[in-house]
Amino acid sequence: MIRRLPPLKSLRAFEAAARHLSFTRAADELFVTQAAVSHQIKSLEDFLGVQLFVRRNRQLLLTDEGQSYWPKIRDIFEILTNATEEIKAQRASGELTVSVVPSFATVWLVPRLSKFKQIYPDIEVRLKASDEMVNFVREDVDVAIYYDKGDYPGMHSITLLNEKLTPLCAPSLLEGDKPLKSPEDLKLHTLLHDGTTDDWRRWLKFAGVKGISLNQGPVFSHTVMVQQAAIYGQGIAMGHLVLSQSDVMAGRLIRPFGLTMESDYSYDIVCPKESSERPKVKAFTDWLLETVRLESGGLC
Structure with missing residues (x-):
């Protein structure tokens, strides 16, 4: 007896969309259009005879069936990936x-x-x-x-x-007598630099902040050194989120503002x-x- 399986493209689109809870981000990952992801999900739902996603308050959510299906499909793709890598590793x-x-x-x-x-x-x-x-x-x-x-x-x-950019600082800076509630409050703090002021200049313009001198503050040769200085409370760094992810997740650095800018x-x-x-x-x-x-x- 031949078992009929859903198309691999549809399963791939579902796994990515379920992981991101976004058709747009899934499309970016798979290098296809959002419409293509939506079409693949619809094909899979028709094949299964169930609805996998629902939109509520402009958010994409998994249905009960989708929540049950996704972990199994995710595990299958990990098994396929590992098996493929093992074969490739042999040569x-x-x-x-x-x-x-x-x-x-x-x-x-x-x-x-x-x-x-x-x-x-x-x-x-x-x-x-x-x-x-x-x-x-x-x-x-x-x-x-x-x-x-x-x-x-x-x-x-x-x-x-x-890369994405946003100011980062040690939690202790929020406990001092200088406020840090809005980007305008950066005027009261030391800014840390990694050899260039371009990132700070672009972010301040993005945030609509004027009147901050970028010719002051310590300068370091590498971004990681700036990040370490920020962890020790020596000032505020222009954070590179790829590099600072572990420090942010561990609480060593925090984002005082919710304003993040895409880097060039x-x-x-x-x-x-x-x-x-x-x-x-x-x-x-x-x-x-x-x-x-x-x-x-x-x-x-």
Whole structure:
């Protein structure tokens, strides 16, 4: 007896939409339109004969049937992903040299590398922390992770994470005698800088705040150093939410305002076009993208 299963595309659309509780965010993840996600969900609902989502007060919610179905589909996709990665790992081996911006390497990549090693034990990762663009012809580098505006002529590139900006500070700053209830109150506090005032300037303009001098306050060479200074209560940092996620979730840093701005910059995976399909490069790239996908529900 042949068992009829729903289309894989419909299940993928459902899993992403259920995880995000948003057709729009699911569409962004799957690189399709919102209408395409909606169509796939409708096809799945017709196949199952039940409604999986409902809209209430402009929010997308799972029905009882959807809540029951989603964990099972999520687990199935994780099993498929792990099985696929295990097979790919059998042919991916050798040294892989990765050039990566120091702050991202320290805060995001290094804590997760052990998981990559578990899946690909025959790939030896060599990290090269650098803010400079790689000359792939002259340098012994297989792939790079840049923090930039996404313009890499002649290269194969994929956006890994988009950055978001908002002020961050230690909880203790809210307990002092200087108020921090609105962006205007930043005039009373020390601003911390990472070698440029561009992020602060853009965010203050975005928030409609004027009259704050950006020529004062400590300057650090890397964003992580600014973040640490903020944790110790030395001032207010322009927070990069990708890098500060763990500190925000742990309560070491807080967002005094609910105003978050999209950065012009993103974390991008870049390599020569001819290298993109090499087993060890593709294994690393696919693992990075899958890690972000699985963690996307927890990004602050």
